[in-house]
Amino acid sequence: MTVTTPIPAATRIAGVSKTFGKQHVLDDITLDVADGEFVTLLGASGCGKSTLLNLVAGLDTPTSGTVEVPGGRPALMFQEHALFPWLTAGKNIELALKLRGMPKADRPAEAERLLELVRLKGAYRKRVHELSGGMRQRVALARALAQDSKLLLMDEPFAALDAITRDVLHEELTRIWSETNVAVLFVTHNVREAVRLAQRVVLLSSRPGRIAREWEVGIPHPRRIEDADVAGLSVEITEQLRGEIRRHGQH
Amino acid sequence: MASTETQPKTAGAEGAEATTAPATTVPTAVETGAERAETGAERAEAAAGNDLAGLEAGLDALDTRTTDRTPLPVLLRRKALPPLVAVVLVLGLWQAAFALHLKPDYQLPSPLMVWDALAEEWYKGTILGVIWQSVSRGALGFAVALLVGTPLGLLVARVRPVRAAIGPILSGLQSLPSVAWVPAAIIWFGLTDATIYAVVLLGAVPSIANGLVAGVDRIDPLHLRAGKVLGATGLRGIRHVLLPAALPGYISGLKQGWAFSWRSLMAAELIATSPELGVGLGRLLETGRSYQDMPLVLGAILLILLVGIGIELLIFAPVERRVLRHRGLLR
Structure with missing residues (x-):
């Protein structure tokens, strides 16, 4: 090779x-x-x-x-999670999808898929402050991956x-x-x-x-x-x- | 850690298989608690991948704080009882002062006399109209102040020359009592509604704009950077990051803006009296004064206070609490 x-x-x-x-x-x-x-x-x-x-x-x-x-x-992940506290975990990811140009109808399913990828199935509706430090970084990772970069x-x-x-x-x-x-x-x-x-x-x-x-x-x-x-x-x-x-x- | 001697990238397919395998074997492993003696190799493999998922689930469970809401009776006892006791205490002191004849009756009426004065106004059937006159003016003035103050605040917060030019004036205006504008407004607009609205706007707009400026200034710079990385720039940045991030400060600005509107409105109604302006709460107060009717004066003051507090409690407090709770800034 x-x-x-x-x-x-x-x-x-x-x-x-x-x-x-x-x-x-x-x-x-x-x-x-x-x-x-x-x-x-x-x-x-x-x-x-x-x-x-x-x-x-x-x-x-x-x-x-x-x-x-x-x-x-x-995509960039920071030392602090940098998630937006006014959005739920799922909506944070969806915002990244929206800004990347994904049509609205596809976003919830894709956000769920990404949450599952970081093993946070069911955390879609969780507020950022309800998550532990490790979970926040995983949501942040999912949001970074959502950029599909x-x-x-x-x-x-x-x-x-x-x-x-x-x-x-x-x-x-x-x-x-x-x-x-x-x-x-x-x-x-x-x-x-x-x-x-x-x-x-x-x-x-x-x-x-x-x-x-x-x-x-x-x-x-x-x-x-x-x-x-x-x-x-x-x-x-x-x-x-x-x-x-x-x-x-x-x- | 059995079958992955190869580099993960070349073993892409294998890797994917290995990680999906535990997911499918999890339920069976749980369900068949009795028949533990399955094939050893299969179990070991499942355990390796399952380990991480299980470990992670455990960590999540340990770290997640449960935010259960306090039950209503407890909440009432903690939040509603103290102010109620305070009000009863004040009424008691008032009644005691009346009973001791510290001042003559026409200067210090009893709580009951004030109640009677208000009841009399109620039976005349005019009191709701009077309150509505003031509240509708206050609401309209506040709405216009909102429409003017918001873009002004955004401009001052984000455009540096604008901030340097009018930022200090805007915060200075906040310390100017809006009653000071009444004589000027009367000279400009005469005894019309325009005078009243001018005074209300001059009172409320600086508060709202300053609130937004404070809200924008307090945004975590990390959130702005995160927004940029995600591609939220320009108008999309304002819509998706800047405005929501500034919301808590903006809402406290609105709250203060309402308080200033209401205050300015009462000052204007009290001073600018004319039959064409109709009867609001300020006018009611002035009528009481001209008849030396102390119960009516105190009653009108009480109503002004109640409306101010009522709107704050019914509209602004729930909105603010909701926003803060969603962000975990409130327990």
Whole structure:
């Protein structure tokens, strides 16, 4: 199986730099995410992970370089659920469907289908405040999937959850990713989470954010965060990450 | 974790099968509680996938807070009893002051005398007309204020130069008592309905507009970003994100707007009296004063208070409570 034609990309980030005033946040980032690929962006604080996601999401424009998203507007999941509290869980999803242009008659069934996909059948009429943290993030995931975008951006979506719930949502995300054909660009500062989920881990250095190193994760699924393979690679990546952080203390 | 050594993407079909399998085996596994000894392999496979669904269901059940409504008798005791006691207490003090002759009768009538004065107006058959005259004016004035104040508020909230230009004036106007406008309005419009409506509008529009501005300012920026990501930009952004998100602030602005309308209306009716303007509650109050009829004066004040409170309780409070409850901002 030799690959001669270039793999269609979910996003192409080419030579992207971003400055806010005098602050150089991102420096010459070049990164492709292939269709259906799962990539995690890893870095300490100040590496510009979230800035990079915002650029890909089109919420901000790069100072130089280009960001291409061939599949149209990417979906984005935040650390907080960002669901609209004036709508029910189902209606939140339907709003995404409506804004994507789906006819009204098809929306309720599709919303139900997406709720079932995140195992929240029967939560259609639930108000956002009636859901637990984990359920809210699952509805948010369903809403993001409702955009039917080829690329799903995730900005530390599980960071605010308790460990047990996070673990379960890792499994759910892996399942949903393998069932749908969506490419995922997942930002985190949690090394094990990055290794647990991704096919490829990209380590960013801080201030300015540059790509420090990449790892292909060959560990077969299903993986668990406690697995020896996951832990082994995590140790290696953590060492590199600590090295990156130490550099900042030296001057 | 048996049969998935391959990468999940290449094993797309298998993966899908593995995840649908537990869903179909769940009911049987539950139903056949007695005959547990099924084929071992099948059960193990079902358990692996079932594990996650079961675990998740458990987590959801543990984390979901049940919001049961308080039963009506408890609610009445908690919400209705205290104000009732307060009213009875005030009436008691009033009656005591009357009984002690702190002031002569014509200055401090008893609660019963005020009641009689109102009853007399009732038997004359005019009182409902008087109340309606004022309420309909107040409602119409408020409706117009709503139509003017809403777009004004949106403009001030979203367009920066407009905000810089008239934002401070708008909030300053709120602290200007609208009675101050009555003389000016009389000079402009004479003793007509236009005078009264002008005063009502000048009182209510700033409140409504400011309420909307406050509501928009308090929107969680995350919701605006989420709206943008979903593709709600421009007018669709206003319709689907901005307005619903600003609703709580807007409603408290409306509430205040009504209070200001009603207040301004009474001031205008009290000062601008003319036969052509008809008899509203303000006019009733003024009539009482001119006859030195203290029971009627107190009765009219009471009616003005009751209408103001009544509209707030019957219209604004339920709407506000509903909106806040839906958002989980109220228990």
